[in-house]
Amino acid sequence: MITFETVNELTLKVTCSGNDVIFAKAGAFICGQNQGNKNYKFEKLLLGPQENFMQAALGSLVRRATGENIPLMKVTLNGDSVTYYASYGQHIVIYKLEVGEVVSVESENILAFTQDCKYNVRFIGSGVLSQKGLATSTLTGNGKDAYVAVLSDGNPIVLSNLHDGSNISVDPDAVICWMSQNGYCDPYIKTDVSWKTFIGQASGESYSYEWMGNQPVTVIVQPSERRGGISISVD
Secondary structure: OEEEEEEOOOEEEEEEOOEEEEEEEOOOEEEEEOOOOOOEEEEEOOOOOOOOHHHHHHHHHHHHHHOOOOOEEEEEEEOOEEEEEOOOOOEEEEEEOOOOOEEEEOHHHEEEEEOOEEEEEEEOOOOOOOOOOOEEEEEEEOOOOOEEEEEEOOOOEEEEOOOOOOOEEEOOOOEEEEEEOOOOOOOEEEEOOOOOHHHOOOOOOOEEEEEOOOOOOEEEEOOOOOOOOOOOOOO
8 A cells, every 4th residue: 555645745755555666756755764674766767667668668759759758766665664755845746546537747747656557648739839849748547546746836726627617728838737537638729829929029828728618627737837938929
């Protein structure tokens, strides 16, 4: 049995009873505690977390080609232990996926996930207007302990239309992840480009991710925008 929880919002605490495996951002381990000799070890993943070699190799190629590559390590837990993980003081959000539930997450925001999560990279066709690019990493619940820990640059905002059927609009450079029990539930890409954009008079909000009320979804947003997105303007 394994559980994820946060400590002071900035640290992930992983409690393991028995034997288990998690995957974490390389170098994210900060400390650990157990009885007797240390019973956990770390191994850098050369390809990916998939069990099948061919799938792992293909996944590695896709991640590198799409910019969704992230250095991961495999943490093998052999016995009862408590280990802690963090990344440069960023806030941490934990989500437990139901079987079949999917979270689509920006690769740089992944801190850790359990082996009960099926990891994949897929194309979403978002265009080139955003730092997010054309692909996203996905984690699908595949067992009873499907925990995911994601990073946020500051305290995150959680938006959901599961109960009120509202429309949701998000800046792609601020989105961390979105999750749904009805498959991938990808957003519509809305652009607002006019002649003003090309003379340097853009509002800075020329594109957005939008989910309609008939798309049940939960979206996590950080109070910070990624840098590096393409700016469409003419000086």
